[in-house]
């Protein structure tokens with residue numbers, strides 16, 4: 325169960341304990357991006373993070389990835405505190421961030437090369453290129469492709485190393501509705517196949533409902549976890565399912581409850 | 593129309609040759625031993641005609657001459673203009689502005705020496721370029737990646753780097769045993785600064801997100817330096833090489849004026865000292881062709897190494 329209260333004995337969980345992360349802005353003010361987050365994530369679950377822009381979703385993912393040190397508290401994986409990034413945690417960034425000097429194929433296989441396991445996994449690269457629908461573009465450079473194609477390449481780059489935990493920061497944000505739905509199914513089948521623990525940021529309530537076991541609703545100022553919703557529906561889910569309506573209503577109310585003045589960048 | 597364009601270079605040579613043969617040279621010019629300029633024009637006459645015919649058959653060549661034909665014709669007009677002003681009418685002092693025959697004579701009669709000078713300069717340029725590039729690149733990489741190195745070294749580099757390399761010549765001559773070694777040092781120094789500067793600033797400008805991606809993929813620090821940081825900085829590093837070569841040309845010509853036995857820079861100074869201005873012009877022509885060829889080669893190399901940049905940056 326994803327819970328807000330931490331228990332220390334569950335070894336297999338990702339545990340986030342009293343996580344605080346503050347930044348000092350250029351003007352010298354302290355920005356609290358995460359104000360005491362507590363979460364437990366079971367192995368193999370699919371968790372979506374949802375909440376208004378600027379509420380700290382990316383910051384939370386970066387903490388799990390170990391890209392930045394926490395101000396206080398911490399993230400524990402299998403009971404071990406996260407201090408630096410590792411290939412056990414794949415990260416698909418909000419911006420595709422492909423290397424412009426590498427072809428799409430070389431970008432996707434970069435992690436395998438960095439870990440000197442490319443030769444054994446060369447077939448995987450082709451498989452994932454196919455999965456994200458980039459077959460025929462292997463030899464293209466990132467600037468020759470559309471933003472959505474780049475984002476899919478970046479997703480493939482994170483997937484190809486078969487990390488235990490996948491951190492996805494709005495991985496489908498730049499895609500059109502049809503590609504998006506197809507990619508959602510791909511992500512689901514990968515999740516099933518490899519039993520990866522998925523933590524995905526999304527602004528799309530329906531996407532969260534279609535994909536996840538648990539939906540973590542976050543609120544801004546102060547940035548905290550507002551509530552965790554267990555989506556107790558079997559897979560494959562039907563997008564037009566009636567029960568979705570109740571869940572959607574619940575989430576939307578929670579987001580309203582967050583008490584925020586509705587900002588223009590609020591995606592609902 | 594397009595066929596005409598393909599033969600415009602040929603027509604340019606025809607009128608240049610016609611003017612040259614029909615109008616006699618001014619008596620003020622000393623006569624050359626042989627009609628070298630006419631020889632050259634005959635050669636071009638044949639060459640442009642042959643290329644014109646060939647371009648009717650070969651698509652790529654045809655496209656090239658459709659584009660550049662008018663330019664080559666224009667070049668003929670420019671040559672005629674100078675030939676008339678200098679050779680035919682001697683409107684400007686003949687001592688300083690020799691006619692084409694006399695300039696070309698230097699290549700025909702002094703060719704071996706000129707070739708020797710080119711080889712000598714090339715050896716100096718390549719040696720200096722090699723050391724300057726290697727040391728500059730290593731300096732730049734260290735400054736770019738290591739905050740400590742940057743802290744301790746960069747102030748000195750900022751202070752010493754902008755001094756024109758040639759200013760160090762007197763000091764280099766006392767430090768190194770041979771003038772040749774001193775010249776290599778000066779050329780290397782000229783290259784070193786621009787490469788070190790461009791490399792270090794380019795590496796520092798690499799977006800942090802590039803490294804973050806690499807780290808989440810399990811990349812080692814060495815991988816991050818050699819497979820992420822340096823490739824990302826490559827376009828600017830190349831720009832540093834480009835600027836470096838240009839300052840190397842300058843340093844080369846100046847360095848050769850000190851105790852050198854051969855070299856293009858030396859040749860020009862020597863010819864001027866003897867008041868042989870046709871030799872000075874021959875030297876200038878060599879330098880112009882030489883620098884252009886070097887830079888063209890460099891651009892070709894860049895296109896090979898940085899072919900991913902096509903479409904991002906236009907030079």
Ligand SMILES: Nc1ncnc2c1ncn2[C@@H]1O[C@H](COP(=O)(O)OP(=O)(O)OP(=O)(O)O)[C@@H](O)[C@H]1O
Pocket residue numbers: 347348349355356357376377378379380381382383384418
């Ligand atoms: N490196 C940083 N320096 C200063 N402030 C930062 C930094 N990173 C994030 N912040 C601040 O922390 C807060 C949370 O940012 P974060 O990127 O986590 O939001 P988010 O929930 O991912 O938003 P979005 O949905 O728009 O991506 C924001 O107010 C942001 O300004």
Ligand SMILES: [Mg+2]
Pocket residue numbers: 381382383418493
């Ligand atoms: Mg974000």
